[in-house]
Amino acid sequence: MKKSLKFVFFLSGIILFYLPLSAQTYRIEAGYLNQLRSGSGLSATYFDGAQVGVSADFALKNNFSYSVGGYYSFLYSFKEQLFPHDTYVRYTTYSHAVDIPVRLNYTLTIKKVKLFAYAGPNFNIGLYQPQKTVSTLTTELTQLVQEFQHVTIPQDTTHSELYNDNVLRRLNLQLGAGGGIQWRKYSLKSGYDFGILDLYKSKTESLHQSGWFVSFGYEF
Template sequence: MPQKTFYNCIYMKKSLKPVFILTGILYFYLPLSAQTYRIEAGYLNHVRSGSGLSSTYFDGAQVGVSSDFALKNNFSYSVGGYYSFLYSFKEQLFPHDTYVRYTTYSHSLDIPVRLNYTLTIKKVKLFAYAGPNFNIGLYQPQKTVSTLTPELTELVQEFQHVTIPLGTTHSELYNDNVLRRLNIQLGAGGGIQWRKYRLKSGYDFGLLDLYKSKTASLHQSGWFVSFGYEF
């Protein structure tokens, strides 16, 4: 196994530790009566933005499972586990037909913990939810292609607070100490359920600064829509 791949596997195992611990605590301490299980898949649209840095937009998909636990007065809480994949292509244009292009792939694990309120009208259920989401970064490779001259590179770096390598480079944003792996988000949304089929949408606001450099800040938030089947 190549050395870089070996170290990536070690980092991924370390990042999954808090995920398994948190999931175990939730399932052990919360009541296990009236469980409902659901498989879900959906579309993601995220933006990574902050002070001193230009915004980066991501599109992707998410798949996973969730469990609902009944409370009183139409309330319930849910815990889920989802694998999320995001893709971004970002191009910055500069004078003399020069550019910097970033191609980024993001692999992460999401653990949402939501409080739900459900209103039943005949065979249709309308619901709303709110609560935190714990996003754990697993692997985030990035390819950078720059045609800037060394002089222009220095000028751009001074104003954008980023390091722009010359030519074509490959990096891994977690292992290279660019981004933090943990992102805690606060989300809200709602949806509709008919029989065992559920359509859900919502938005998660990023609370933590993901950028490790002190020269700027970076937060990631996102919108999603998903389809679920209860079993």
């Protein structure tokens, strides 16, 4: 894993260093995100949200190009776990993050329409992730669930910040691929980013976050 991460960072650095510093085109983009956070011994958590930002394209040879973007992402999640005797644990989570995708693109032009595909890493940097937990479990049931699931479940209502409270790591490296279509200055694209890094600071469990997105863009 460490060797593959070093290769990704090394390749991204080489591309950034050798390509031209002046972009040929700029694009503003906005779209929808759907993220899945899952891991060994942990229940899955789904996030929905939006993303907005800008990207710059650098032309290469033979229909290839290179793009770098900067996006602000906002995600929301509500998860409810039900237990015996009408008890439950509810998690409400908000996520604020910055995404920096580095993509290699291939474009095929058919008359006035451009079809393109891309692949490359995405650097996701967590900014702020507050979570509200509401639990109606008894003390005995809380202890049983924690022993079985290897997680800490606070009783009653609690508020936490998952980065500052040392629950999650801020940096998530993802490898993504996707494609889209452009007509004149308008574009539509979609893709999926696979989470590579373990986000969970626990030494006994692992947690990865991956996601799908679709976005609209305007070239200027």
